[in-house]
Amino acid sequence: MTSELAITFCTDATWTGRAHCEKCHIRKLMLFSELPTSAFEEVLQPIDQYMYPPGSVLYEAHTHKQFIYSIRRGMVKLVHIAPDGVSRIVRLLGPGTAIGLELLDGADGYHHTAIAVNQVDLCKIPVSTIKQLEDGHKELCMHVSKLLQDQLDLADQWIVALGTGTARQRVAQLVLVLDEFFSEDNGAFILLNREDMAAMIGIAVETVSRMIADFKRQKILYRFKENYYQCNTEALQDISRQG
């Protein structure tokens, strides 16, 4: 929908268009966290940082842009769009995860469409750079494995938690996921719009709305500020288990 917007993130005078990963303050979370600083001296192609507004399409399925993205801030949804236009959200990813890793295994284009849910900051890393660094640094390869394993665990959780049970149970599970993985410093999380939630758990928008509205009435879910919400975790866990 929205075209790609590339906005440089580091606005200070020393910003050159490179990411300065070796100085990155959240580097522990990122793709290169295992690498010694010296490794970056070998990098030829630049690693740029970008900010994307909500709704931006980071990449589309089957296109082949030759970039891996490491998420620094915000939420990204990976969407599968069927030939008939029906879209289903396959995964929701936050800071410290990487998307587009399928290109490293020689995939012919991305496997999903990636869309920014809220304000997203990310590092754009050329595939060639990763392959180059992997040559000399086995720990990067193992880190990639770990990221893949994490995503596999997420996918499995998705299948189990969001694909089973009544609509009420699934919505409860979804809110618990938002609370667990996407809470920000204030201890609250952004409540996705009903359409996105419906696309995640495979039920109708109206049904999601009913459940969420119900949770709000029961004070299981309450507004913190703006569209940030908090929840009663135990109540939701009860619902997710036995209805």
Add this chain to the structure above:
Amino acid sequence: MTSELAITFCTDATWTGRAHCEKCHIRKLMLFSELPTSAFEEVLQPIDQYMYPPGSVLYEAHTHKQFIYSIRRGMVKLVHIAPDGVSRIVRLLGPGTAIGLELLDGADGYHHTAIAVNQVDLCKIPVSTIKQLEDGHKELCMHVSKLLQDQLDLADQWIVALGTGTARQRVAQLVLVLDEFFSEDNGAFILLNREDMAAMIGIAVETVSRMIADFKRQKILYRFKENYYQCNTEALQDISRQG
């Protein structure tokens, strides 16, 4: 349920309990396919082969046996068992795939319970052996990444195809998956029992039975021999798309 049955596969006189991976005739499919023969001279711990009868439990979730398994023949289901006993099949895997890879990323025990669906032959590889080989052979690490990526793709397909649509559409999708990935030399596939199918797509056993029986009546699905079946792929694709 069934206790682990370890049956040696190679019965010839030279069989010593090792897998002789370097001579394995289906080695191209297996975990070590990228490695030069010389690499196996470094291996200290043995790699054993086993055969398991249908229903055998290969390992249980949260146990920590320190073994990766590479599937040579047969189908393995990865099962998630909820605290309340409800089980859900998360993935169905066949020859050339590996299970238990989560141990390589330092997971504290297996993430699922693995159960043989039919006769299963597999190689049992100690985690320490993989780690040892990974040290000197980066291509093994990359092969592990590829296996993980394949499983991630499978999981995504599972979410999209088997978690969406009416019961009729899901069963059609499931049969298509069996046909595509688990057909044997005779061009037919084993039709799973209704309980397993229900656990895969998250619907009631009776509903699965109704749909399968219906497909049989419509000659979309027909017995080849024994419990091997063939299907009309196009008819099923039509059903999976629009009902």
Add this chain to the structure above:
DNA sequence: CGAGGGGTTGACGCCGATCAAAGCTGGTGG
């Protein structure tokens, strides 16, 4: 031959999809 396990079929009631309409909210322009 009877028992038992899996598969099939029927009856019924409820959950949730669908269609429709009415609040709510934020943005825009007069």
Add this chain to the structure above:
DNA sequence: CCACCAGCTTTGATCGGCGTCAACCCCTCG
């Protein structure tokens, strides 16, 4: 500042799909 509109959310009404319970069939095995 208010009117208006577009998009999102909420709520209601209706109907069909599917979960549930139950009976029965078929095959295998003791």
